[in-house]
Amino acid sequence: MNLLLSSEHLKAEALRLGFFAVGLSPAEPLSAERVAQREAWLQEGFHGEMAYLERNEDKRRDPRLLVEGVRTIVSVAMNYNTLTPEAAATDHIPIARYARGRDYHDVMKARLNEWLVDLADTYGAASLEGARAFVDTAPVDERYWAWRGGLGWIGKNRQLIIPGAGSYFFLGELFLPLPADRYDTPVPNRCGNCTRCLTACPAQALSERGLDARRCLSYLTIEYRGSELPKGVGRQMGEMFYGCDRCSTCCPWNRRAQPTTEAAFYPSEELQQMTLDDWRTLSVETYQRLFKGSAVKRAKYAGLQRNIAALSEAEEDETP
Ligand code: SF4
Ligand code: SF4
Secondary structure: OOOOHHHHHHHHHHOOOOOOOOEEEOOOOOOOHHHHHHHHHHHHOOOOOOOHHHHHHHHHHHHHHOOOOOOEEEEEEEEOOOOHHHHOOOOOOEEEEHOOOOHHHHHHHHHHHHHHHHHHHOOOOOOOOOOEOOOOOOOOOOHHHHHOOOEEEEOOOOOEOOOOOOOEEEEEEEEEEEOOOOOHHHHHHHHOOHHHHHHHHOOEEEEEEEEEEOOOOHHHHHHHHOOOOOOOOOHHHHOOOEEOOHHOOHHHHHOOOOOOOOOHHHHOHHHOOOOOHHHHHHOOHHHHHOOOHHHHHHHHHHHHHHHHHOOHHHHHOOOO
């Protein structure tokens, strides 16, 4: 008898483990439409210096080349929003919402690996041999799989939007070597005529052709490795020097975004108390303490200093 994963059981377990949403897809190649979108995006050079997005494209297009024998992809979303809609109005932490607490890679990977152990108990270790958990660290088109698994749609801001819950979610996947008794169906795009994110972007990084990372403040303040930010970027940054949430905060689907129950994603008291002067005089020791186990370390100390220095570009404009 062929063993089948129970969709109902998997979904109940995902919720028990603290995931907000879960969906199942058959492990098949990406749709022709998605492949064409990716090809056009790469050809435009919209990925900037993120050369890793060009590599292993064959595996990204066909998950069976990444994990031999995979039959089912389980996509999960974990809420990282730490602000109520009211608190968001007076929020002043100059770091993107997703990066204020513990590094999501660690939190989600640990949760997914715990799940794999439970699944091996349920279905038998031999049946689950080769199963893998991924969180943003392998050539996996996460938003596509979340869409394909029925979690939400990919908005014009290029984020996965969950109906009624918004886009403040981390995504992760289990690649499982068993077929499931039921797969989910994709959610239709509900952006409609809205173009708020395109207008709200201070860098004109968003268009119908996708996200041009080379212009995006999130890319420039986190991924870009130049010793100085390109001229004019400081003016666009406002007060944020790590990431940029503007194409999320403006999205009407985030108006009712509820705060997460994951304590790990909340900022420390010390981070909340930091003033602009504190940031300008940030020492290596304070940096190490504030961002121990945090995704902010991706920009490194020198990168943060570079970003903080760029804030004065806007102030220079205001000097009479
Ligand atoms: S993160 Fe900021 S700069 Fe990047 S696309 Fe969104 S609004 Fe534009
Ligand atoms: S702001 Fe509007 S267009 Fe942009 S992602 Fe949200 S709903 Fe879609």
